[in-house]
Amino acid sequence: MQLYLGGHLNWYEPCKRGWITVPLAETTPLAAVLARLGVPASEVAIVTINRRVVALQDARVSDGDTVELYPPIGGG
Amino acid sequence: MNYGSHGKLLRINLTHGTIESETFDESFYRLYPGGKALAAYLLLREVKPGCNPLGPANALILANGLLTGAPISTATRFTAAARSPLTGGYGESEAGGFWGPELRLAGWEGIIVTGRAEHPVYIAIRDDRVAIRDARHLWGREPEEAQATIREELVDRLTRVLQIGRGGENLVRYAALTNELRHFNGRAGMGAVMGAKNLKAIAVRGSGRYAAIAHDPQAIAEIGRRLAKQAKEHPQSWDLQEKGTPGLVSGLNAAGILPTRNFHQGAFDGVDQVRWEVYEKELLTARRSCYACAVRCKREVEVHDRYDVSSSYGGPEYEAIGGFGPNCGVDDLQAVAKANELCGRYTLDAISTGSAIAFAMECFEHGLIGPQDTDGLDLRFGNAAAMVKAVEWIGERRGIGDLLAEGVKRAAEVIGGDARYFAMHVKGQELPMHDPRGKVGVGLAYAISEVGAEHLSAYHDPAIANPNSITFKGAMPLGITEPLPARDLSPQKVAYYYKLENWSSAGKAIGFCYFGPAPRSFISAADTVAAVRAATGWDWTVEDLLRVGERATNLARVFIVREGFSRTDDVLPERLFQPLENGALQGVALSHADFEAAMTELYRLKGWDSVTATPTRERLEALDIGWAADLI
Numbered sequence: 001m002q003l004y005l006g007g008h009l010n011w012y013e014p015c016k017r018g019w020i021t022v023p024l025a026e027t028t029p030l031a032a033v034l035a036r037l038g039v040p041a042s043e044v045a046i047v048t049i050n051r052r053v054v055a056l057q058d059a060r061v062s063d064g065d066t067v068e069l070y071p072p073i074g075g076g
Numbered sequence: 077m078n079y080g081s082h083g084k085l086l087r088i089n090l091t092h093g094t095i096e097s098e099t100f101d102e103s104f105y106r107l108y109p110g111g112k113a114l115a116a117y118l119l120l121r122e123v124k125p126g127c128n129p130l131g132p133a134n135a136l137i138l139a140n141g142l143l144t145g146a147p148i149s150t151a152t153r154f155t156a157a158a159r160s161p162l163t164g165g166y167g168e169s170e171a172g173g174f175w176g177p178e179l180r181l182a183g184w185e186g187i188i189v190t191g192r193a194e195h196p197v198y199i200a201i202r203d204d205r206v207a208i209r210d211a212r213h214l215w216g217r218e219p220e221e222a223q224a225t226i227r228e229e230l231v232d233r234l235t236r237v238l239q240i241g242r243g244g245e246n247l248v249r250y251a252a253l254t255n256e257l258r259h260f261n262g263r264a265g266m267g268a269v270m271g272a273k274n275l276k277a278i279a280v281r282g283s284g285r286y287a288a289i290a291h292d293p294q295a296i297a298e299i300g301r302r303l304a305k306q307a308k309e310h311p312q313s314w315d316l317q318e319k320g321t322p323g324l325v326s327g328l329n330a331a332g333i334l335p336t337r338n339f340h341q342g343a344f345d346g347v348d349q350v351r352w353e354v355y356e357k358e359l360l361t362a363r364r365s366c367y368a369c370a371v372r373c374k375r376e377v378e379v380h381d382r383y384d385v386s387s388s389y390g391g392p393e394y395e396a397i398g399g400f401g402p403n404c405g406v407d408d409l410q411a412v413a414k415a416n417e418l419c420g421r422y423t424l425d426a427i428s429t430g431s432a433i434a435f436a437m438e439c440f441e442h443g444l445i446g447p448q449d450t451d452g453l454d455l456r457f458g459n460a461a462a463m464v465k466a467v468e469w470i471g472e473r474r475g476i477g478d479l480l481a482e483g484v485k486r487a488a489e490v491i492g493g494d495a496r497y498f499a500m501h502v503k504g505q506e507l508p509m510h511d512p513r514g515k516v517g518v519g520l521a522y523a524i525s526e527v528g529a530e531h532l533s534a535y536h537d538p539a540i541a542n543p544n545s546i547t548f549k550g551a552m553p554l555g556i557t558e559p560l561p562a563r564d565l566s567p568q569k570v571a572y573y574y575k576l577e578n579w580s581s582a583g584k585a586i587g588f589c590y591f592g593p594a595p596r597s598f599i600s601a602a603d604t605v606a607a608v609r610a611a612t613g614w615d616w617t618v619e620d621l622l623r624v625g626e627r628a629t630n631l632a633r634v635f636i637v638r639e640g641f642s643r644t645d646d647v648l649p650e651r652l653f654q655p656l657e658n659g660a661l662q663g664v665a666l667s668h669a670d671f672e673a674a675m676t677e678l679y680r681l682k683g684w685d686s687v688t689a690t691p692t693r694e695r696l697e698a699l700d701i702g703w704a705a706d707l708i
Contacts, residue, residue, distance in 0.1 A: 004326075005329075006323070006327045007315055007324075007327055008250055008311035008315035009310050010309070010315075010316060011311040011314050011315060016318070018352075018353065018473060021355075040544075042542060042544030042545050043311075043540065043542075043545055043546065045331075045538055045541065045545075046327060046330050046331050046660075048330045048660075051117070053330065053331075053332070053571065053660040068326070068330055070326075070327035070330055070331070071327075071545070072413060072538035072539055072541060072542065072545055072546060072547050073324055073327045073538055074535060074536045074538060074539045074596045075510055075515075075518070075531055075532070075535070075536040075590075075596070076596065
């Protein structure tokens with residue numbers, strides 16, 4: 001799975017990368033992937049899987065998916 | 077005892093060539109402690125109702141924030157205010173950079189410029205020595221050249237220069253001021269006011285130290301050091317340092333609120349060509365800062381490829397990318413960077429310029445204007461070269477650019493027909509690149525702001541949507557206790573908006589950049605209070621600061637009421653009540669009934685008459701500005 005950590009979400013990823021590759025052996029709840037990566041779900045405001053917006057609690061991801069995550073975007 | 081101010085204003089009448097100093101005391105400063113608060117007060121006092129914004133009777137006010145020049149990250153801003161030539165109402169715009177802090181170190185809290193010089197001049201300030209100098213040889217010169225010449229003439233390469241380019245000289249109604257070539261008082265046409273005064277620049281050099289006016293210099297230094305460290309360690313300010321505002325593009329697109337093709341759409345099919353990763357790879361040459369700021373959110377770009385873009389004028393912020401990119405249907409980031417650079421050269425507000433071109437593109441596609449009106453320029457959405465050329469023509473007031481330089485409201489009146497539906501403005505000022513259909517509090521801000529559509533007059537709704545988020549926790553000290561969705565428009569949301577507006581307004585009085593205080597960034601409400609206390613010695617609380625913010629907004633409101641504005645001017649463009657055509661919020665629109673009910677509730681909370689949108693005497697007296705009730 002290709003995962004994009006937008007805004008300040010990639011602050012939580014040790015290497016501070018935007019796009020990262022997350023190998024997935026099977027379909028997995030996205031929340032579990034985030035927990036493994038150390039990205040707090042409380043900071044995630046927008047989730048897209050293959051460009052479609054989904055709710056984090058319902059999101060399940062598979063290898064080959066392109067996933068983008070963004071925090072609350074406060075303007076400026 | 078020091079209270080964080082020199083208590084001194086500089087008054088310059090360009091008609092008579094007079095230079096005077098004016099003093100105020102601590103009790104005055106407690107009521108109007110800098111920035112927006114001081115500027116709004118001075119503007120009301122200096123400008124008679126009905127004055128020609130481009131005539132000698134208008135005043136240009138430049139006012140430092142309470143903390144501006146303190147060694148505290150993001151406390152860099154000063155306010156420029158005048159009767160706006162774009163809206164005819166209250167004109168105000170804040171800029172960071174270096175000019176405001178330098179003015180503070182020169183011993184001045186602000187400048188009042190009145191009159192009109194007989195020929196182009198510039199003002200040179202070195203501490204308490206002030207001179208009006210001939211600028212005929214600088215008129216028509218680009219900012220980079222003008223700045224270098226002024227520094228040469230003053231034999232001081234460190235003098236800070238606030239100035240206008242040809243857009244200001246040509247009285248483009250949304251011309252900006254620039255300092256250090258890349259920090260802008262962008263909005264409301266302050267550059268045209270300066271141009272109309274035949275004032276090319278104000279150069280400032282100060283030899284003072286902020287510590288000399290601080291109540292507790294040691295505490296200020298300690299807070300400054302701690303916040304500088306925090307700026308690097310806080311996720312939100314880290315993000316601003318890493319990506320700056322260009323990082324917002326892809327997230328807003330995903331959320332379905334990236335203004336696209338003049339606000340018809342909320343998602344852009346070319347977003348992958350204008351997102352941060354392309355910016356970083358193709359354009360970025362450096363990350364820069366304002367005075368004493370550890371956030372370092374400013375970008376510098378340079379490119380010599382499809383376009384030649386100089387690094388001298390900084391780099392496009394989100395607003396410029398959104399405005400010249402998706403909102404014009406343009407997916408070429410180099411063209412966006414060129415348009416932004418031209419705004420720097422001509423000193424044009426990038427938001428209004430981009431919006432004016434998007435408006436023209438929609439008019440062109442609907443046949444309201446044609447090649448005969450545009451000197452053959454094919455002004456269709458997506459035509460990057462035409463978009464760039466249009467910026468230049470606006471700055472020069474050439475051809476169709478002359479009409480667009482008037483702003484979309486006036487241009488629509490001239491073009492006629494359906495053009496008024498394509499003019500995305502409030503009170504005559506063009507919309508920034510945030511769509512209220514996805515964050516409705518921004519709609520309240522656009523509608524009620526005394527300046528016209530403005531995106532920094534309150535913190536945006538997503539900040540208070542999730543109870544466990546950093547932003548929500550940052551908003552809690554303001555009395556925000558319950559999370560509300562970004563599209564919620566309940567009375568509770570209106571009550572929270574009111575707090576967020578007052579907090580943002582207080583930030584403009586303090587001199588904070590929008591990227592300093594929580595909930596948007598890393599400076600907690602407690603640290604804001606601590607910094608103000610250390611600077612002034614005043615035993616102030618969050619409530620006191622909210623009151624400062626509210627007082628400033630009420631002064632601005634009195635100004636526009638005096639100019640004849642009322643509730644019928646606090647309205648959004650009709651397009652926002654039409655459904656978004658694509659993206660995550662496809663089909664979503666604002667509701668007239670819900671929005672008007674929310675506005676009525678907001679007037680009630682503000683203590684304003686809900687029919688006329690006028691502050692009541694009782695509320696003005698409660699804010700200790702009862703005198704202002706006599707003006708309306």
